[in-house]
Amino acid sequence: MWQLADKTLNSRLLIGxxxxxxxxxxxxxxxxxxxxxxxxxxxxxxxQQKGGQxxxxxxxxxxxxxxxxxxxxxxxKEAVTTAQMTREIFGTHWIKLEVIGDEYNLQxxxxxxxxxxxxxxxxxxxxFPYCTDDLVVCEKLVEAGCRIIMPWGxxxxxxxxxxxxxxxxxxxxxxxxxxxxxxxxxxAPSHAAQAMELGYDAVLLNTAIANANHxxxxxxxxxxxxxxxxxxxxxxxxxxxxxxxxxxxxxxxxFWHQEGL
Amino acid sequence: xxxxxxxxxxxxxxxxxxxxDQFMRQHAQDGPTAVAVNGQFVPKSQYRETNIQAGDAIxxxxxxxxx
Numbered sequence: 156m157w158q159l160a161d162k163t164l165n166s167r168l169l170i171g172x173x174x175x176x177x178x179x180x181x182x183x184x185x186x187x188x189x190x191x192x193x194x195x196x197x198x199x200x201x202x203q204q205k206g207g208q209x210x211x212x213x214x215x216x217x218x219x220x221x222x223x224x225x226x227x228x229x230x231x232k233e234a235v236t237t238a239q240m241t242r243e244i245f246g247t248h249w250i251k252l253e254v255i256g257d258e259y260n261l262q263x264x265x266x267x268x269x270x271x272x273x274x275x276x277x278x279x280x281x282x283f284p285y286c287t288d289d290l291v292v293c294e295k296l297v298e299a300g301c302r303i304i305m306p307w308g309x310x311x312x313x314x315x316x317x318x319x320x321x322x323x324x325x326x327x328x329x330x331x332x333x334x335x336x337x338x339x340x341x342x343a344p345s346h347a348a349q350a351m352e353l354g355y356d357a358v359l360l361n362t363a364i365a366n367a368n369h370x371x372x373x374x375x376x377x378x379x380x381x382x383x384x385x386x387x388x389x390x391x392x393x394x395x396x397x398x399x400x401x402x403x404x405x406x407x408x409x410f411w412h413q414e415g416l
Numbered sequence: 417x418x419x420x421x422x423x424x425x426x427x428x429x430x431x432x433x434x435x436x437d438q439f440m441r442q443h444a445q446d447g448p449t450a451v452a453v454n455g456q457f458v459p460k461s462q463y464r465e466t467n468i469q470a471g472d473a474i475x476x477x478x479x480x481x482x483x
Contacts, residue, residue, distance in 0.1 A: 171483030181481070196482025199424040199475065200445055208447030211479035224482045232455060239457035240450035240477050311483070361483030 157356065159334060160249065160281045160303060162220055164191045167351065168381045169222065169336065170374070171361025178213050180370050185217060188364065188374035192220045194251055197241055222283060224251040229264070231271040238275055250275060251305070251338075251359075252284045260310040265292040269299050276300030285338050288322035290329055297333055304330065305338035305359060308350065312362045314342025317349055327354045344373075344380025351384025352392060419470045430468065437463035439474075449478050 156163055170190040175181035185193055193214065198207065214221075223241035228234040231254065238250045254271050256264025263286050272282045276299060284296050288306040296304055306326060309315035317323060318340070327335060337350040338359040347358045358381060367373035419430040423443065430439075436451065440463060444451075451458050452475040458466055468474070 171481075173481035173483045175481075194482050196480045197450065197477040198480040200449060200478040202445070207478040207480040208445065210481055211447065214479075226482055236452050236455060236457050237477075239459075240452060243450045243457075243459060244448040244477070244479060 159192065159357065162192075165189070166191050166378070166381075167357040167385055168347070168378055169194065169338075169357055169359035170364065171359070172210075172214060173361055174365035175370060176365075178210065181365075182213060182217065184364055184370040184374040185219070187371045187378070189378045190219070192222050193217070194222045194224055194359065194361065195241075195245065196224050196226050197237065197244060220249070221245050221247060222249050222251050223247065224285075225253045227255070228253060229255050229267075231267045231274070234267070234271045235274050235278075238271075238280060239278075242280070248279055249281045250283065252282050261312075262310065263287055263307075265289065265295075268292070269295045272296055272301055273299040283336070288319055288326060290322070290325055293326055293330060293333075297330065301333075303334040303336060305336040307339045308337045308346060308358075309340025311339045313340050314363055315340055316342055316346035320349070320353065323350070323355070324353050344376040347377050347380040348384035348387070351381055352387045354388050357381075419468070421468060421470065421472045421474060423474045424476060434468050435464055436466040436468060439468055440476075444476055445478065447478065449476055451476055 156165060166189045168188055168190045169192040170185055170188050171194045172181060223245050225234040225237040228237055234252060234254045242248055252272055254264045254267040256262055268284055268286055272284050275282050282301050283303045283305050284301055285305050286292055293304050308317045334356045336357045336359050337355050341347055341358060341360045342363050350358050364370050364373045364377060421428050421430060454473050
């Protein structure tokens, strides 16, 4: 069990609800992942999709904590207004805050992010900022009132894994009291395991599961990857060495003889 | 007196002065929605006292999949 804001959870995998081949596969994959937190969004109501109501009715059957996002927002004002709208629609004060600064790699705008975070914290939101792995930016987000920080592993949807393990490790060491979640860029369960081995509290991903040939099976893979990484962190990884050291006892080795006697 | 506004980026003509409450009864679909007028969130509790003005830009959003 662990604490994420005001919720006590078992799973350390947070999962997205987008990009699945079908609504049923979305439900099946989310269930298989064991995730207890699922990200959602808002968009202009569309008569063709019944305003997204079918999706929401279906997802609600899982009875999970939702984490709405401000995906697609490029300014502080857009992000704050979108967050306010999600709070009314989904009935939660949790918000995954995205303020995009560059369209090419969907890199967060650190300046807008800090400003929006400060405003939303003042309005009573629990802000989960999607940010880069820059230490100073993350410290500013903490100063703004964020208790949870979500640095990227790699740009959204790239599946490249942890681009900068050094920076992520530094964040863990420098922000020991903050809940840290690697968000975005994970492509394989081994990437999730690596993040957890660094001491991250959780990971958040979507594309790697939704775009797998078999999303349900990949969801299970990520579930196990997260668990393996967490167990490794709790157990404590061995120190790396430069020189080999036999694991089998040397004393009593058969046919042993000393060279040069 | 006709009044031009935009709703989710589309031009819409209103035939009379309308409160946001009346407007949403006609235009919002079933299920949860939320509204911003000219970029400002308007909570449901304020729909009745909010009158739509000529030139207003109204955004109506609904739940959607997200990552």
